[in-house]
Amino acid sequence: MKTEHKADKAKLSLPAGCIIFLALYFITATALYFIAGVAFHYDNSGKPLLFGEYYFAIIAAIGLLLALYCLRLVHCSKTGARSLGLNVINAFVNYGFLLKQLVLRDFKAKYKRSVLGILWSFLNPLLTMFVQYIVFSTLFKSDIPNFVVYLLVGIVFFSFFSEATNMGLMSIVSNSSLITKVYVPKYIFPVSRVLSSAINFMISMIPLFLAVLITRVRISVSFLLLPFGIICTIAFCIGMSFILSSAMVFFRDVQFLWNVISMLWMYATPIFYPESILPDNLMPLFKMNPLYHFIRFTRFIILSGASPEPKAYLLCLIAAFVPLAIGVFVFKKTQDKFVLNI
Amino acid sequence: MIKVENVSMKFMIMHDRIRSLKEYTVALLKRRLKYEEFWALRNVSFEVRRGEVMGIIGRNGAGKSTLLKIISGILKPTEGKVVTCGNIVPMLELGSGFDHDLTGRENIFLNGAILGYSEDFLKSKYDEIVEFAELEKFIDVPIRNYSSGMLMRLAFSIATVVNPEILIVDEILAVGDEAFQAKSKARMMELMSGGTTVLFVSHNLDQIRELCNRVIWLDEGRIKMIGDKNEVCDAYKLR
Numbered sequence A: 001m002k003t004e005h006k007a008d009k010a011k012l013s014l015p016a017g018c019i020i021f022l023a024l025y026f027i028t029a030t031a032l033y034f035i036a037g038v039a040f041h042y043d044n045s046g047k048p049l050l051f052g053e054y055y056f057a058i059i060a061a062i063g064l065l066l067a068l069y070c071l072r073l074v075h076c077s078k079t080g081a082r083s084l085g086l087n088v089i090n091a092f093v094n095y096g097f098l099l100k101q102l103v104l105r106d107f108k109a110k111y112k113r114s115v116l117g118i119l120w121s122f123l124n125p126l127l128t129m130f131v132q133y134i135v136f137s138t139l140f141k142s143d144i145p146n147f148v149v150y151l152l153v154g155i156v157f158f159s160f161f162s163e164a165t166n167m168g169l170m171s172i173v174s175n176s177s178l179i180t181k182v183y184v185p186k187y188i189f190p191v192s193r194v195l196s197s198a199i200n201f202m203i204s205m206i207p208l209f210l211a212v213l214i215t216r217v218r219i220s221v222s223f224l225l226l227p228f229g230i231i232c233t234i235a236f237c238i239g240m241s242f243i244l245s246s247a248m249v250f251f252r253d254v255q256f257l258w259n260v261i262s263m264l265w266m267y268a269t270p271i272f273y274p275e276s277i278l279p280d281n282l283m284p285l286f287k288m289n290p291l292y293h294f295i296r297f298t299r300f301i302i303l304s305g306a307s308p309e310p311k312a313y314l315l316c317l318i319a320a321f322v323p324l325a326i327g328v329f330v331f332k333k334t335q336d337k338f339v340l341n342i
Numbered sequence B: 001m002i003k004v005e006n007v008s009m010k011f012m013i014m015h016d017r018i019r020s021l022k023e024y025t026v027a028l029l030k031r032r033l034k035y036e037e038f039w040a041l042r043n044v045s046f047e048v049r050r051g052e053v054m055g056i057i058g059r060n061g062a063g064k065s066t067l068l069k070i071i072s073g074i075l076k077p078t079e080g081k082v083v084t085c086g087n088i089v090p091m092l093e094l095g096s097g098f099d100h101d102l103t104g105r106e107n108i109f110l111n112g113a114i115l116g117y118s119e120d121f122l123k124s125k126y127d128e129i130v131e132f133a134e135l136e137k138f139i140d141v142p143i144r145n146y147s148s149g150m151l152m153r154l155a156f157s158i159a160t161v162v163n164p165e166i167l168i169v170d171e172i173l174a175v176g177d178e179a180f181q182a183k184s185k186a187r188m189m190e191l192m193s194g195g196t197t198v199l200f201v202s203h204n205l206d207q208i209r210e211l212c213n214r215v216i217w218l219d220e221g222r223i224k225m226i227g228d229k230n231e232v233c234d235a236y237k238l239r
Helices: A014-043 A055-079 A084-110 A119-139 A147-174 A188-214 A221-250 A254-268 A280-286 A290-304 A310-341 B021-029 B064-071 B104-114 B119-133 B148-160 B178-193 B205-211 B229-238
Strands: A003-005 B002-014 B035-048 B053-057 B079-084 B088-091 B166-170 B197-201 B214-219 B222-228
Touching: A014 A055, A055 A084, A084 A188, A084 B104, A119 A147, A119 A188, A147 A188, A147 A221, A147 A254, A147 A290, A188 A221, A221 A254, A221 A290, A221 A310, A290 A310, B002 B064, B035 B064, B035 B079, B035 B222, B053 B064, B053 B205, B053 B229, B064 B079, B064 B166, B064 B197, B088 B148, B104 B119, B104 B148, B119 B148, B148 B178, B166 B178, B178 B197, B197 B205, B205 B229, B214 B229, B222 B229
Parallel strands: A003 B079, B053 B197, B053 B214, B088 B166, B166 B197
Antiparallel strands: B002 B035, B002 B079, B214 B222
């Protein structure tokens, strides 16, 4: 029932395993240090929050687990046993170049025949912000402090979500000529589309930071926590693209349905209105929206200059990786039937 | 080395192609979701040894292309198993990964990446590809401005720059003008004689006799005959 490609297996040597271990360990240790440090700073009551106190114990435990896992990876690659981590590394070694080429292509193709080109990634959120700012600060009075930044965070995150899912939606169908002629792992198409939108996302962060500077928001160390929210958002969008692109192969009306749903989604996300206007009894429903958590997380960091409470990290992780896991599952289940349906 | 074990491929043919959610629900409610089974391949088993050139012949619809697609990993067989060893270059349809808004140079890298070449390999072979395609002057022009001959020349040059361990060929591709046709044919012959394992589909029996060691005759998804090229070709001609 399977086609094996033996060339797909790369060897992972012990030194390489050590490097992976060190990199992962360094990232988690610094991240935790910042969360603990900034959370402690935020708490002010003099009592360190959960991981402030046990920082070194937690770090040591995580280090041990990571070391064991990396050893297992090296062992697996020697014996040829299958493991998820190894598959991921192999995929990056074998298809990293293809992924890079596809991301470049999508990104280049987007602005290929426009005069201002890449500048549009920059102008788009700014112009949307101006329109919405005028509407909501004159027509509907809002009492949100620093409405410009509040609004811009919402716009930047939501437009990334909408662009990434709309591009991801078409990724399998529009690459049908490739999928039916060459063997390429299919997950690479939605992933490359989301990543090329992520480049845009990064560029549109620039107007956001200009707004931060202009409105004289205090820039603090906690800004270093922003990548956490960004990575969670990207992971969430990849998950959504997996689900949408595989649904699109079987039912072409998903694209029209998605237009409506994403509009609904926009109004269900507090982008231009304050959270306080949401009715209390509907709050659990709004908290089911992953974007709500990512946007809230980012706004909190920028506007209060402190780390959100530890629970917010957990919620972001759940909001990002549960949809991603569902997406991977759906995609894996259906991908063998793609060729027959496009 | 290619090992094909008991491969069967079943296609579900729907009477009216259902493409939308609405049509699907309507059909489901009316219980009109009718499929018809079609076996494109049934219990096909064979082995191609390293360095062997295996020809595949058969009438249209005999399952030749399906077999090639299964071996190159594009389709998954309904039953059975395919084991391949080494990198495969399928020359099924050239230039399918081209993006018409990108320049020739960008497309060399894009198409090369799709065919599984590494970045270093492409960089070192870049000049060779351009030279073989005779496109030095136009390499920085978006390929939507290329003529169809130029496109095929570029695609051919990218696909054949590598010395693959397994080469899958669906008809010998003679592309471009006469001079380039001769050049591309020579390149194909060079690839096929250079110790690579080749699967070669053709309707041209003379070419099969000239190039192959062994031949498979496929008929309605089954292997009708497999063996020495002359025996199989003679039998095929008599049918």
